Amino acid sequence: MKPAVLMVDVDGVVIRHPDPSGWSARIEEELGVPRLALQARFFKTCWDDVVHGRAALRDRLAPVLAEIAPHVSCDQLISYWFEGDAHLDAALLTQLAEVRGAGVSLHLATVQEHERASYLWNRLRLRDLFDDMHYAAQLGVSKPSQDFYAAVEQRVALPASAIAFIDDTERNVEAARARGWRAALWTPGATLSSLISELTG
Numbered sequence: 712m713k714p715a716v717l718m719v720d721v722d723g724v725v726i727r728h729p730d731p732s733g734w735s736a737r738i739e740e741e742l743g744v745p746r747l748a749l750q751a752r753f754f755k756t757c758w759d760d761v762v763h764g765r766a767a768l769r770d771r772l773a774p775v776l777a778e779i780a781p782h783v784s785c786d787q788l789i790s791y792w793f794e795g796d797a798h799l800d801a802a803l804l805t806q807l808a809e810v811r812g813a814g815v816s817l818h819l820a821t822v823q824e825h826e827r828a829s830y831l832w833n834r835l836r837l838r839d840l841f842d843d844m845h846y847a848a849q850l851g852v853s854k855p856s857q858d859f860y861a862a863v864e865q866r867v868a869l870p871a872s873a874i875a876f877i878d879d880t881e882r883n884v885e886a887a888r889a890r891g892w893r894a895a896l897w898t899p900g901a902t903l904s905s906l907i908s909e910l911t912g
Contacts, residue, residue, distance in 0.1 A: 712911060713813075714873055715815070715816060716815065716816040716817070716818055716842075716873065717807075717815050717816070717817055717818070718845075718863065718875065718892070719820065719876075720820060720821055720877060720878040720879060720880075721819055721821040723879035725804070726800070734792055734796035735750075741791070743780055743782060743783065744779065744783055744788065745779055748779040761824045762822060762823070764825065764849065764850075765851075768826050769789075772785050772788065773785050776788060793826075793827055797830075806904070807840065811840075815875075816843075818842055818867070819831075819837065819844040819845065819846070820854070821844065821845070822846065822847040822853040822854055823847060823848060824847070825849070828844065828846045828848065845866055845867075855880075855886035857886060857889070860887055860892065871890050871891030872891055872893075875895075876892045876895070877895050877896075877906065878894065878897060879896070894910075895909035895910050
C-alpha cells in the first residue's frame with residue numbers, strides 16, 4: 712500500500728557531509744575558532760534550548776564567541792556552518808522526485824533550529840523539492856521522542872499508518888515504528904528501491 716506521505720530526515724540523509732568529522736572539522740584552522748571549546752561551551756551547554764525553540768541561536772552563540780573567538784561574528788560562524796553543511800545527496804533527491812511524481816507527498820522531518828531550517832528551505836531551495844518541513848524548534852520536541860511523531864501527525868492530519876519515514880539513526884526509526892509509521896533505516900549506498908518493501912508494507 713502506497714503511503715500518503717514520505718517523511719525524510721535531513722542530516723545524514725538528504726545532506727551527507729563528505730568528512731566524517733562534519734562541518735567543523737577545520738574550523739580552528741580556517742576561522743580561528745577552537746573546535747573543542749565551541750562544542751563544550753555552545754553545543755553541549757546551549758544547543759538543547761536552541762534546537763527546541765526555547766532560545767534564539769544568536770542569543771546563545773554571541774556570548775560564547777565573545778569568549779572563545781572574539782574576532783569572529785555570529786554572521787561569520789553561521790555562514791561557515793550552514794554553507795559547510797550543505798552537501799545535498801543528488802542521487803537521493805532524484806529518487807525522491809520520482810516518488811513525488813508518483814503521487815506521494817514528500818516532507819522533511821528533522822531536528823533543526825529556526826535559522827538553519829530557514830536556510831535549508833529557502834537558500835538551498837528544498838521547498839522546491841518537498842511539500843513541507845517539520846522540525847524540532849517549530850514543534851518544541853525532537854526525535855526520537857514519541858511527542859515529535861505525534862506532533863507531525865497532527866500537523867499533516869494523517870494517521871500513523873499513512874506515513875512512511877527514512878532516517879539514518881536507528882533509534883529514530885525504531886521510535887517511528889513504535890508509533891505506527893512505516894520506517895526504514897537509511898545507510899550509505901542505500902536506495903529507495905532497496906527499502907521499498909519496508910516503506911510500503
